[in-house]
Amino acid sequence: MAAMAALTAIGCAGSGQDDGPSARGDASAESHPARPSGNSSADHTASAKPSPSAADGRDIDACADSNCEIAVSDPVVVRFKSPAGKATVSVTEAGPNKVAYSVTYDSGQSKGGASGPGQGCITVLRSNGSSNSCGGLGDARPSAQPGAVVIQAAAGEDGTAILHIVSD
Numbered sequence: 122m123a124a125m126a127a128l129t130a131i132g133c134a135g136s137g138q139d140d141g142p143s144a145r146g147d148a149s150a151e152s153h154p155a156r157p158s159g160n161s162s163a164d165h166t167a168s169a170k171p172s173p174s175a176a177d178g179r180d181i182d183a184c185a186d187s188n189c190e191i192a193v194s195d196p197v198v199v200r201f202k203s204p205a206g207k208a209t210v211s212v213t214e215a216g217p218n219k220v221a222y223s224v225t226y227d228s229g230q231s232k233g234g235a236s237g238p239g240q241g242c243i244t245v246l247r248s249n250g251s252s253n254s255c256g257g258l259g260d261a262r263p264s265a266q267p268g269a270v271v272i273q274a275a276a277g278e279d280g281t282a283i284l285h286i287v288s289d
Contacts, residue, residue, distance in 0.1 A: 175283050184210075187270050187288035194281040201286055203270040204248040205229075210272055212284060220274045220282040224251065233274065241275035241282075265289040 176190040177183035183191060187201045199210045206227030214221040214234070221234035224244050231251045233242030242255040247269045263273040263285050273285040 184284075184286050187286055190283060190285050192281050193274075193284050199284065199286070201270070203246040203288075204268055205246050205251070208246060208270070210274075210284065210286070212274065212282065215276075215280060215282040217280045218276045218278055220276040222274050222284075224272060226251070235274075235276055237276070238278065239276075241273060244272045246270045246272070263287045 175192040179192050180189075181191060181197060181199050183189040184199045184201045187203065189199075189201075191199070193212045193215050195215065197212050199212075201208055201210070203226055208224060208226040210222055210224050212220070212222045218238050218240065219234075219236040220241060221232075222242070223230060223232045224246065226246055229250065231244050231246075231253045233244060233253050233255050235241050235255045239257050239259075240255070241258045242253065243258075243263060244251055244253045245266065258273070258275055263271045265271065265287050267289050270286060270288045273283075273287075275283045275285075277283060
């Protein structure tokens, strides 16, 4: 029970690291549960709720235009355009109520990770750097910001994370 309380208290493991200059901006967060992966795993519990599907399913290529919503249950690399040049999001972990990723762009890198029900991270890329925030996401969807690409990774109960990439 103490271990469970400690995990709940931690909630977010986002590093907020940024190797490039920083441009802090607020991003609206979204919690959009993920679609079931169809994979059975010992990590999945019988009580994990199946999640609705992502708008673009599992089509990584849908993100090339910097606007997509995809379901991710395994490590993937997603390439897209950003104000900071070519960029990639590498989802390094997706598990029940857990997600971790890194964003790499021409002038730097940002990392995020979160664990716990309703947790996730948002990274905002601008031409002069990035900002990162992790924690509870609520029900809002990420919204476009002028001159930026907003990336949100939301952990799903069933082990499938939802990755949103939004640009103006």
